[in-house]
Amino acid sequence: MSDDDVTTVEAVLVPAAVSEAGYRRLARGDGEPFVVRTELGGSVPVGRLRSLVAFVHLSDLHVTDVQSPARAEFLDRHGDADSPLAADLGRVGTYRAQEALTFQVVEAMARAVRGLAGGPGTGAPLAFAISTGDATDNCQENELEAYVALLDGGTAVLPDSGDVSRYEGVGSSEAYDPRYWHPDGTPAGALGDVPRERHGLPEVPGLLDACRRPFDATGLGLAWYAVYGNHDALLGGTLPPGEALVARAVGGEKPLGLDPAVDVLALLVGNETSPSVGSWGLLGGPTRTVTPDARRRPVAKSEWIRAHLGADGAPFGHGFDEAAARESRAYYAFDAGLVRCVVLDTVNPHGGWQGSLSGEQLDWLERELVAGHGQYLGADGA
Numbered sequence: 001m002s003d004d005d006v007t008t009v010e011a012v013l014v015p016a017a018v019s020e021a022g023y024r025r026l027a028r029g030d031g032e033p034f035v036v037r038t039e040l041g042g043s044v045p046v047g048r049l050r051s052l053v054a055f056v057h058l059s060d061l062h063v064t065d066v067q068s069p070a071r072a073e074f075l076d077r078h079g080d081a082d083s084p085l086a087a088d089l090g091r092v093g094t095y096r097a098q099e100a101l102t103f104q105v106v107e108a109m110a111r112a113v114r115g116l117a118g119g120p121g122t123g124a125p126l127a128f129a130i131s132t133g134d135a136t137d138n139c140q141e142n143e144l145e146a147y148v149a150l151l152d153g154g155t156a157v158l159p160d161s162g163d164v165s166r167y168e169g170v171g172s173s174e175a176y177d178p179r180y181w182h183p184d185g186t187p188a189g190a191l192g193d194v195p196r197e198r199h200g201l202p203e204v205p206g207l208l209d210a211c212r213r214p215f216d217a218t219g220l221g222l223a224w225y226a227v228y229g230n231h232d233a234l235l236g237g238t239l240p241p242g243e244a245l246v247a248r249a250v251g252g253e254k255p256l257g258l259d260p261a262v263d264v265l266a267l268l269v270g271n272e273t274s275p276s277v278g279s280w281g282l283l284g285g286p287t288r289t290v291t292p293d294a295r296r297r298p299v300a301k302s303e304w305i306r307a308h309l310g311a312d313g314a315p316f317g318h319g320f321d322e323a324a325a326r327e328s329r330a331y332y333a334f335d336a337g338l339v340r341c342v343v344l345d346t347v348n349p350h351g352g353w354q355g356s357l358s359g360e361q362l363d364w365l366e367r368e369l370v371a372g373h374g375q376y377l378g379a380d381g382a
Helices: 073-079 099-114 141-152 243-250 264-268 301-309 322-327 359-371
Strands: 011-015 026-030 055-058 128-132 224-227 253-255 287-289 332-336 339-343
Touching: 055 099, 073 264, 099 141, 141 301, 224 339, 301 322, 339 359
Parallel strands: 055 128, 128 224
Antiparallel strands: 011 026, 253 287, 332 339
16 A cells, blocks of 8 residues: 555555465555445436535544453454354454554554545545544553543553563463464474464564554544443443452453353353353453553543543543533534534443443434434324
8 A cells, every 4th residue: 555545545455365374464456436325315416526524434443452361362262263162153252363553553543544635525624533432442441541642642652561571461472372373483392373373374573572662642633533332331342340350450360261160152152232151251260470550440431431531632522521421421412514423322331242222312312313303203293
């Protein structure tokens, strides 16, 4: 991709040729042309299009503290192709080989946004950016502070936790497990890891040290708004962080696997709508000692909102105000020129990732829709 390939109109990323082991790099592909949606807006417009609002949409940044003891990477192998439970569970998704680089990925996204001259359709100036949930991966205080800093810019960001002199997450040589990607290579006498041997991921010596170095955040250079997501509220996007899980997050014991007596299928099968029994196995099974860190503390909704009130970027609060923080209210609306933007909070605080809406929020949404429409169907059918 070149510096001019800023949006998907100019170019897209596509998988390159597959290696013998299955690993693919990314390559430049042709851009995606605009499609006129006549079924939505009637006939094809004549002449130059008129912009109502041009904005940048970011989503699922998943800024991740990969060294946190409150992560259950060990569950992911039960969804691998060679697992006897794969057909029942599908992909588990508690571990991704590249997730140690999330800080750098968001920084790259911010720089790309700064390279935008305007909307790709009309060239209209950009009014704002919006991050639509899951800005953090594990609802932790240090992830929250980093995500806000990355979008605001102007401050140093530390993609590290625990002992800043060494990497203590999965993939390190000191706790070698062949199910995880070990970019530094295979220790003497050990078997090669599955990501490299079976899927062809590369060796990148020094990566786990390089990705933990602090850097100055560039920032979007644009007003931005925030949306609350399930990963911003729940551990792993699924588990309500009760007292025992909070203690695990800030403590010095990192789980390595499940208690052999645990029924894995029963543990994971209900994740779509409800938290797993046994808290994903985070509170039992073998562990190893790591460095405790109080900054890994899971945050409540009011704290998540208040973190945006203390940010330096525009607009103040990034969509939230003092009343929202006080009431733990993560839904709001704002105007961008002629357009009324409505932000919902679909997180189910009781767990699971399928979400929910409270009756109070539905009533508020109805009032917003009524206020924004000249015509609507009333409760009496008129």
